[in-house]
Amino acid sequence: MVTAKVWVLKKHFEGFPKTSDFDLKKIELPNLKDGGKWKLLLESVFLSVDPYMRPYSRRDMKEGDIMIGTQVARIIESKNSAFTVGAFVVARGGWRAHFISDGKDLQLLPSSWPESLPKSLALGTVGMPGLTAYFGLLEVCRMKPGETVLVNAAAGAVGSVVGQLAKIGGCKVVGCAGSDEKVAYLKKIGFDEAFNYKTVTSLDEALRKASPDGYDCFFDNVGGEFASIAVNQMKKYGRIAVCGAISQYNDSVPQKGSYVQVPMIFKELRMEGFIVTRWNNRREEGLKALLKWVMEGKVKYHEHVTEGFENMPAAFIGMLKGENLGKAIVKV
Numbered sequence: 016m017v018t019a020k021v022w023v024l025k026k027h028f029e030g031f032p033k034t035s036d037f038d039l040k041k042i043e044l045p046n047l048k049d050g051g052k053w054k055l056l057l058e059s060v061f062l063s064v065d066p067y068m069r070p071y072s073r074r075d076m077k078e079g080d081i082m083i084g085t086q087v088a089r090i091i092e093s094k095n096s097a098f099t100v101g102a103f104v105v106a107r108g109g110w111r112a113h114f115i116s117d118g119k120d121l122q123l124l125p126s127s128w129p130e131s132l133p134k135s136l137a138l139g140t141v142g143m144p145g146l147t148a149y150f151g152l153l154e155v156c157r158m159k160p161g162e163t164v165l166v167n168a169a170a171g172a173v174g175s176v177v178g179q180l181a182k183i184g185g186c187k188v189v190g191c192a193g194s195d196e197k198v199a200y201l202k203k204i205g206f207d208e209a210f211n212y213k214t215v216t217s218l219d220e221a222l223r224k225a226s227p228d229g230y231d232c233f234f235d236n237v238g239g240e241f242a243s244i245a246v247n248q249m250k251k252y253g254r255i256a257v258c259g260a261i262s263q264y265n266d267s268v269p270q271k272g273s274y275v276q277v278p279m280i281f282k283e284l285r286m287e288g289f290i291v292t293r294w295n296n297r298r299e300e301g302l303k304a305l306l307k308w309v310m311e312g313k314v315k316y317h318e319h320v321t322e323g324f325e326n327m328p329a330a331f332i333g334m335l336k337g338e339n340l341g342k343a344i345v346k347v
């Protein structure tokens with residue numbers, strides 16, 4: 016019998032999440048039996064903390080549920096011949112240090128995964144956030160060479176890939192992030208222009224200075240006031256990919272913003288929300304392309320690693336506050 020540590024949502028978040036909203040519990044896992052439902056015992060090696068956990072917890076969870084989430088896990092016992100002991104998978108196991116599975120919802124890391132590459136990248140640049148950048152740019156923004164792409168939360172898991180893929184696609188890229196260290200990183204990985212949205216005196220002026228002719232594509236991770244201002248700087252027929260709205264996830268009272276209809280009409284813009292799972296049938300294509308670019312050094316990555324399963328809530332809260340450069344990961 017294995018005792019698993021799990022993190023439970025003790026209390027629905029009100030405003031910004033607090034460590035007291037979570038409870039660390041221990042649960043007993045049943046032994047695997049020949050012919051039984053549970054075929055696999057896994058231990059989490061890396062866990063992901065992501066912004067979606069904030070809005071999805073309210074939509075999909077009740078108090079007392081184990082927190083939703085994904086991990087890279089190692090198979091430690093197997094009664095399923097498709098998974099050998101020692102193999103690594105990406106799982107939707109939630110915030111659990113150990114768990115059991117029937118194997119249906121597990122994705123083996125590609126056999127071509129190079130030894131030199133951290134397996135945690137399967138939760139970031141070569142995982143769901145990388146795919147979000149890939150499909151958001153290709154299918155929603157439909158970027159074309161020579162265009163100018165704007166991305167916010169640019170030094171994060173999704174944003175940093177968006178900027179680099181837009182460069183590979185022959186675009187000019189402008190990124191905004193919340194610290195000077197992040198801005199320096201964006202320039203290092205090839206962004207043409209980058210600025211700290213927290214220290215500029217006027218966001219409108221900073222956007223205009225970075226691209227006086229405006230923007231063809233806007234990959235919006237932030238929403239709120241930023242998006243309301245940026246919409247006015249789109250070029251005619253510009254495309255806005257509404258990927259996330261992290262500036263609004265912790266609001267108890269909905270923000271009242273300026274309204275986007277007038278610039279959308281006069282500039283004939285297209286604005287489209289999306290969820291990366293729309294392209295689940297093309298997951299292999301996206302992962303293959305991302306892995307190739309990473310191996311060629313065309314897409315660089317950075318991870319913000321928090322040590323210790325007991326620090327999951329702190330890592331999640333830290334990511335929402337902007338403490339992460341690149342993908343926020345917890346190493347068990």
Ligand SMILES: NC(=O)C1=CN([C@@H]2O[C@H](COP(=O)(O)OP(=O)(O)OC[C@H]3O[C@@H](n4cnc5c(N)ncnc54)[C@H](OP(=O)(O)O)[C@@H]3O)[C@@H](O)[C@H]2O)C=CC1
Binds near residue numbers: 259292337
């Ligand atoms: N539609 C989809 O399918 C998907 C959507 N997403 C969305 O993409 C966005 C980025 O996700 P991800 O890359 O994983 O996260 P990040 O790695 O970018 O981490 C979140 C970042 O958001 C920034 N941030 C936090 N609060 C604010 C605020 N009030 N205003 C501006 N920026 C803020 C912080 O960076 P800074 O220091 O720059 O402020 C922080 O580091 C999120 O909105 C997420 O919900 C993600 C995956 C899939």
Ligand SMILES: CCCCCCCCC/C=C/C=O
Binds near residue numbers: 085290
């Ligand atoms: C329990 C794991 C669910 C993983 C699904 C990931 C979909 C992310 C969509 C994100 C939306 C906004 O952040």
